Amino acid sequence: MQIGLVGLGKMGGNMRERIRAAGHTVVGYDTNPDLSDVGHLSDVVDRLDGPRAVWVMVPAGAVTQHVIDQLGSLLKPGDTVVDGGNSHWRDDEKHARELGARGIGFVDAGVSGGVWGLENGYALMVGGEEEHVERLKPIFDALKPDGPYGYVHAGRVGAGHFAKMVHNGIEYAMMQAYAEGWELLEKVDSVDNVREVYRSWQDGTVIRSWLLDLAVNALDDDAHLEKVRGYADDSGEGRWTVEAAIDNAVPLPAITASLFARFSSRQEDSPQMKMVAALRNQFGGHAVASADRPDRKSPASPGSPGSPGSPDEA
Known part of the structure; x- marks a missing residue:
């Protein structure tokens, strides 16, 4: 064809x-x-x-x-x-x-x-x-x-893009859950190998997923995400998902909270957003803000040609 x-x-x-x-x-x-x-x-x-x-x-x-x-x-x-x-x-x-x-x-x-x-x-x-x-x-x-x-x-x-919009909203919430869990594990004194904890979840657990695999990839590159600033953009699809939920009176507390967490990342260097930013880089090649230069973004790491708003951006 x-x-x-x-x-x-x-x-x-x-x-x-x-x-x-x-x-x-x-x-x-x-x-x-x-x-x-x-x-x-x-x-x-x-x-x-x-x-x-x-x-x-x-x-x-x-x-x-x-x-x-x-x-x-x-x-x-x-x-x-x-x-x-x-x-x-x-x-x-x-x-x-x-x-x-x-x-x-x-x-x-x-x-x-x-x-x-x-x-x-x-x-x-x-x-x-x-x-x-x-x-x-x-x-x-x-x-x-x-x-x-x-x-x-x-x-x-319209059904294809509506379905993809909801997919990206779910993606927001999943990334946020992995990010929150990572921050809590990093915070306590008793856990001294957070990266290997995440790796241990990759097989046999109910929360195993490709996103978890990508989280481990990101931690292999930077064990404590010290090179990444805790800032994560939103592509717009999360907002559209929340708007559609309001229009249809469907409660989406997890997806809505994950969207608002992105907004909070723009006010301070959020540890959770380090993981979300690292995951976006892993699955979509999206640029990350450098921890040592908060005003600049580092190049995306598996290849970064292309324009903003790419279809997989979340």
């Missing part, structure tokens, strides 16, 4: 490589000419046979809207646009209406996998009409992890 891919940052670039490895043709475009296969967005459309499919992997909001507006004028009826960024699900409904008026299909895809997706595959939560989703199934199969799980057609347009 042929597909265009717009946005070749830390996730988009790896996705291009994974799709190609599955035998499909990818025409990639990025504003960075060193990453791009073509010189202009219009070249992507020109290089694809109809009916075309173009996957957008750029920051949510104005940038996504700009790209979709351009594609709306370049594509033809019967073509399909996939938004794989972290767009708000209400924006998906707007984009589907705008493109649908031109006869162009629209699919929203929540994508999780971060900098590890090339190797492990990407979990995909997809929203859209059945005919548009089924057309893209070979690409979804190429991107998803091996095995029966990691892909779902979650529902109509």
Whole structure:
């Protein structure tokens, strides 16, 4: 299958490589000419046979809207646009209406996998009409992890990004729990090897998880997280999750508290936020603030090319 891919940052670039490895043709475009296969967005459309499919992997909001507006004028009826960024699900409904008026299909895809997706595959939560989703199934199969799980057609347009939003809200709460436990273990005199305590939980315990594995990775790099400032950004998805909970009268105390903890990290050097910042760096390659230079952020450590607001950012 042929597909265009717009946005070749830390996730988009790896996705291009994974799709190609599955035998499909990818025409990639990025504003960075060193990453791009073509010189202009219009070249992507020109290089694809109809009916075309173009996957957008750029920051949510104005940038996504700009790209979709351009594609709306370049594509033809019967073509399909996939938004794989972290767009708000209400924006998906707007984009589907705008493109649908031109006869162009629209699919929203929540994508999780971060900098590890090339190797492990990407979990995909997809929203859209059945005919548009089924057309893209070979690409979804190429991107998803091996095995029966990691892909779902979650529902109509907006469902994919709504599901990914809730996923990221849960991620906030899980990271916060690991961070709080780490701080308490570090605080008491009786425990003198916190890193190995965390390592001992990786097998046979009910709280084992990939996030726990990444916490151990971070502690292997810096046993007491002394190099990391206790500051953690929020990508916006946690806020959207809490807003949706309010709109639907659903209590989310753990997720809400974890979001507010991010805010508290901006007021002081929070020990818990050292772990949250380290975890964000481990799974998504997000930059961390250096402990010795609180005003500056250290480069992200497994590779850091790409733009803010990447789909796996939490």
